[in-house]
Amino acid sequence: GAGVSQSPRYKVAKRGQDVALRCDPISGHVSLFWYQQALGQGPEFLTYFQNEAQLDKSGLPSDRFFAERPEGSVSTLKIQRTQQEDSAVYLCASSFLQNTEAFFGQGTRLTVV
Amino acid sequence: GESVGLHLPTLSVQEGDNSIINCAYSNSASDYFIWYKQESGKGPQFIIDIRSNMDKRQGQRVTVLLNKTVKHLSLQIAATQPGDSAVYFCAENTGTASKLTFGTGTRLQVTL
Numbered sequence: 001g002a003g004v005s006q007s008p009r010y011k012v013a014k015r016g017q018d019v020a021l022r023c024d025p026i027s028g029h030v031s032l033f034w035y036q037q038a039l040g041q042g043p044e045f046l047t048y049f050q051n052e053a054q055l056d057k058s059g060l061p062s063d064r065f066f067a068e069r070p071e072g073s074v075s076t077l078k079i080q081r082t083q084q085e086d087s088a089v090y091l092c093a094s095s096f097l098q099n100t101e102a103f104f105g106q107g108t109r110l111t112v113v
Numbered sequence: 114g115e116s117v118g119l120h121l122p123t124l125s126v127q128e129g130d131n132s133i134i135n136c137a138y139s140n141s142a143s144d145y146f147i148w149y150k151q152e153s154g155k156g157p158q159f160i161i162d163i164r165s166n167m168d169k170r171q172g173q174r175v176t177v178l179l180n181k182t183v184k185h186l187s188l189q190i191a192a193t194q195p196g197d198s199a200v201y202f203c204a205e206n207t208g209t210a211s212k213l214t215f216g217t218g219t220r221l222q223v224t225l
Contacts, residue, residue, distance in 0.1 A: 004156075033212065040121065042202050042215030043157065056212065091156050101147070102213065104156035 002026075004105035006092050012111045013082045021077045021108045025094030033102060034067055034077050035091040043091050049075060050098065082112045121200060123220045132190040136203035136216045141184060143205035147213065148177060148188045152199045160188070160201075190221075198223045 005024040013019050025032050031050055035043035036059075045059040051072035060067070064082075069075040079086055089107040126132045138146065144165040149157035163170045163177045163186075170177050176189040186203050200220050204213040 042204075042218050043213075045212035045214070048212060059212065093156075101159055101162060103159065104149075106154070106156045 004092055004094050004103050006090075006105035006108050008108060009106065010109050010111075012113060015083060015112055016081050017112075018078065018080045019082055019110065021079075021090050021110070023075045023077070023092030023094075023105060025073065025075070025092070026103055027073075029094035029096050029103075030072075031095045031098050031100075031102070032069055032075050033093040033095075034075070035093065035104075036061075037089040037091055037107070039088075046077070046090075079110075082110075084112050086110060087112045121218045121220045123222060125222045125224060126193050127224050128193060128195060130193055132188075132193045132197070132221060134188045134190075134201050134219045134221065136186040136188075136219075138184050138186055138203065138205045138214075138216065140205060140207060140214070141181075142207045143214075145206040146177070146179060146186055147204045147206075148175075148186075149202045149204060149215075150197075150199045151202060151218075157202060193221075193223050195223045195225065197221060 007022045033048050034046040037043040047067045048056040049069040052069050064080045066078045089109050091107045093102040093104045095102040147162040148160040150160050151157045161172045161175050161177050163179050168179050174191045178187045200218045202218045203216045206213050
């Protein structure tokens with residue numbers, strides 16, 4: 001596709017439920033990022049992939065958060081045992097190389113009830 | 114759709130005027146800077162970037178100025194249009210880091 005695609009756009013989860021958020025980056029982009037954006041704030045870094053390698057996961061808030069990109073293309077962010085504080089927009093971005101223009105998807109809005 | 118930046122600083126300008134949005138960045142080692150525009154319900158959209166070996170870069174209707182001495186970045190939008198209404202974020206990166214660090218954002222409101 002022409003841009004970064006994320007699905008689902010909206011997800012409502014009951015507290016304690018596991019969720020999986022998908023990101024389809026721009027074809028050929030080596031770098032892939034996940035960010036979390038709380039209401040009224042700027043995006044905050046979660047994790048970074050270069051191809052299939054997860055090179056930085058310093059932003060993941062707890063061990064309930066897990067991300068993978070097994071074939072160096074599509075990525076999945078999984079949140080186990082969701083909590084209310086996990087409610088946010090989860091943004092995926094990709095770039096051709098590290099430290100070049102990053103393109104963002106529209107995000108997945110997660111609401112934990 | 115949901116509003117982005119409910120409690121952000123707001124800049125209100127009249128249509129046709131020039132807008133200047135400012136940002137103070139935190140890391141003196143940062144060498145790559147980007148301005149993003151975010152409309153409600155959408156992801157951040159790239160506007161313009163600048164590397165630390167430059168102090169000014171121009172795009173279509175937009176100019177970014179970088180002052181490394183005081184760690185300040187600004188975005189100038191010429192002849193502001195209603196479609197420019199959004200929240201604007203600056204972001205910084207260092208050459209050795211993978212992640213962008215975003216500023217707090219400024220809401221731009223364009224009045225007719």
